[in-house]
Amino acid sequence: MKKVTKEVLKSNAEKLMFEMSDEDLDLLVNEFGVIQEQMSLIGEIEGVDETTPMTFPFDVTSTFLREDVASEPLDRELALRNAKDVVDGQIRLPKVVK
Amino acid sequence: MEFEAIIGLEIHVEMKTKSKMFSSGPVSFGEDPNTRVNPVDMAFPGTMPTVNKQAVINAIRVSNALHMDIDDTVIFERKNYFYSDLPKGYQITQQFRPIGSNGYLTIETSNGPKKIEIERLHMEEDTCKQLHSWDFSLLDYNRAGIPLIEIVSRPDMRNGEEAAKYVEKIRSIVTFLDVSDGKMEEGSLRCDVNISLREVGATKFGTKVEIKNLNSLNNIQKAIDFEISRQSIILEFGGQIEQETRRFDEGSKETVLMRVKTDAVDYKYFTESNIAPIKLSKEFIEDAIKTSPELAETKLERYKSFGLNDYDSNLLIADHDISNYYDQGVKSGCSPKLLANWIIGDVQSVLNRDCISIKEFKITPENLGKLVLLIESNKVSNKQGRDIFAEMVNTNEDPEAVMNKLGISQVSDEDELRKVIIEILDVNEQSIIDYKNGKGRAIGFIVGQVMKKTQGKANPALANKIILEEIGRR
Numbered sequence: 095m096k097k098v099t100k101e102v103l104k105s106n107a108e109k110l111m112f113e114m115s116d117e118d119l120d121l122l123v124n125e126f127g128v129i130q131e132q133m134s135l136i137g138e139i140e141g142v143d144e145t146t147p148m149t150f151p152f153d154v155t156s157t158f159l160r161e162d163v164a165s166e167p168l169d170r171e172l173a174l175r176n177a178k179d180v181v182d183g184q185i186r187l188p189k190v191v192k
Numbered sequence: 193m194e195f196e197a198i199i200g201l202e203i204h205v206e207m208k209t210k211s212k213m214f215s216s217g218p219v220s221f222g223e224d225p226n227t228r229v230n231p232v233d234m235a236f237p238g239t240m241p242t243v244n245k246q247a248v249i250n251a252i253r254v255s256n257a258l259h260m261d262i263d264d265t266v267i268f269e270r271k272n273y274f275y276s277d278l279p280k281g282y283q284i285t286q287q288f289r290p291i292g293s294n295g296y297l298t299i300e301t302s303n304g305p306k307k308i309e310i311e312r313l314h315m316e317e318d319t320c321k322q323l324h325s326w327d328f329s330l331l332d333y334n335r336a337g338i339p340l341i342e343i344v345s346r347p348d349m350r351n352g353e354e355a356a357k358y359v360e361k362i363r364s365i366v367t368f369l370d371v372s373d374g375k376m377e378e379g380s381l382r383c384d385v386n387i388s389l390r391e392v393g394a395t396k397f398g399t400k401v402e403i404k405n406l407n408s409l410n411n412i413q414k415a416i417d418f419e420i421s422r423q424s425i426i427l428e429f430g431g432q433i434e435q436e437t438r439r440f441d442e443g444s445k446e447t448v449l450m451r452v453k454t455d456a457v458d459y460k461y462f463t464e465s466n467i468a469p470i471k472l473s474k475e476f477i478e479d480a481i482k483t484s485p486e487l488a489e490t491k492l493e494r495y496k497s498f499g500l501n502d503y504d505s506n507l508l509i510a511d512h513d514i515s516n517y518y519d520q521g522v523k524s525g526c527s528p529k530l531l532a533n534w535i536i537g538d539v540q541s542v543l544n545r546d547c548i549s550i551k552e553f554k555i556t557p558e559n560l561g562k563l564v565l566l567i568e569s570n571k572v573s574n575k576q577g578r579d580i581f582a583e584m585v586n587t588n589e590d591p592e593a594v595m596n597k598l599g600i601s602q603v604s605d606e607d608e609l610r611k612v613i614i615e616i617l618d619v620n621e622q623s624i625i626d627y628k629n630g631k632g633r634a635i636g637f638i639v640g641q642v643m644k645k646t647q648g649k650a651n652p653a654l655a656n657k658i659i660l661e662e663i664g665r666r
Contacts, residue, residue, distance in 0.1 A: 188327070
């Protein structure tokens with residue numbers, strides 16, 4: 095398991111374009127330390143690598159498929175109510191691509 | 193050094209379902225921004241995805257047309273990445289168990305037929321549309337969640353022509369199966385090209401360059417041909433190909449650098465836990481295939497069985513909407529051959545003249561079929577048919593009603609016509625003498641007189657026959 099260090103966190107924060115204070119980094123390194131320690135305990139269980147990961151609590155399948163019927167869309171104002179900056183009915187964001 | 197290009201294609205096809213892939217949000221194009229979204233599309237907390245049945249049916253039909261193995265268990269994964277085109281922070285896709293796998297299609301190239309293998313076909317959802325300005329981006333979520341199928345070929349193509357033919361064939365399949373309108377210029381069929389060069393005879397692949405967002409068959413061919421020559425020059429001079437993403441610039445007809453790929457992005461795929469695996473019954477899969485619309489190749493065979501030649505058949509199937517129009521018209525019971533002639537000739541010239549598509553053409557296929565029936569049964573001549581057609585183009589009135597309104601009818605009653613011809617021959621002795629002396633053109637004069645007398649209503653073929661009979665008797 096890759097150890098989560100201050101450097102790893104800093105690099106990820108940079109990729110996601112936000113800054114983290116030393117205090118934040120210390121807090122997260124500490125929290126990840128606890129989580130990783132617990133995970134390593136699971137790693138000690140014999141044969142765990144050969145076990146297929148479970149996504150669902152029960153091994154069941156469904157047959158449900160939704161009929162292709164369109165419903166009424168949201169009212170635009172309602173749909174965009176949480177957006178901070180709306181221009182001409184569109185959400186405006188700082189450009190992050192070249 | 194001689195190089196060969198190794199080309200693989202990824203095609204995204206936007207389906208024309210009524211609702212979205214994982215929500216009942218409506219799918220329609222050209223609407224005002226953010227007016228076609230529902231809470232699932234916007235990833236509002238607590239919303240849960242449900243799988244669109246028609247999208248699954250469509251994916252089965254395309255997989256079948258591409259001779260693929262169809263997985264009877266539908267499982268989705270989350271592709272995690274952080275970007276504003278994804279409200280959820282992940283895209284629901286099929287990474288590990290695509291619904292279709294190991295298929296192929298055969299393309300016709302200038303060097304003969306070639307089999308292109310297809311690795312996989314999977315379902316996923318489209319992202320939102322972003323409009324980039326110089327310092328900000330605008331987001332329109334109408335497109336977010338529209339069902340997509342992605343078709344990934346194996347790197348079996350070697351030049352621009354083969355790639356363009358491959359895309360053309362995929363486009364024909366998805367449009368004839370009514371899965372998509374397949375319009376590249378509007379983004380409902382999008383194509384990314386992966387291309388690398390290697391020395392002829394080498395087994396190892398060269399460094400791969402991706403060309404994105406090619407919006408026409410022509411541009412696919414041009415972009416690939418340009419890229420082959422660009423990479424050849426670099427390699428020829430001992431340079432190295434960078435792993436990068438490029439786009440085709442319409443103006444300069446060149447590919448230009450978008451970004452250099454550094455480390456591979458890790459999407460941290462894992463099972464979409466909000467959708468339990470869906471088991472498709474054998475009957476469901478078989479029924480989807482059995483009720484599938486006709487493919488272009490099957491239509492072509494059917495048209496040929498009507499007596500249409502290759503050229504005319506291909507003209508009709510070149511446009512899915514025109515071939516559908518033709519199929520509707522044939523149902524009227526008219527001659528398929530005559531109807532094809534009308535569509536390829538008169539209808540097409542109106543479409544060209546008015547710059548409209550067949551969908552905007554006023555005359556319904558049923559009424560065009562009726563008009564052809566009137567001509568076939570000699571109720572009107574071809575020329576009169578054209579007069580009726582000219583009127584119908586603006587009104588889509590019933591052709592028989594137009595015929596009565598314009599007072600058009602063809603005299604096909606033999607006795608009636610014979611009476612008129614005898615009268616004309618009686619006063620045109622000289623023409624009979626001329627004809628008998630070998631002046632074949634004299635007959636034309638008599639026909640002209642018959643038309644004048646009947647105000648153009650005489651059936652020309654019948655008139656000709658009677659004239660010859662009557663002259664023979666004198």
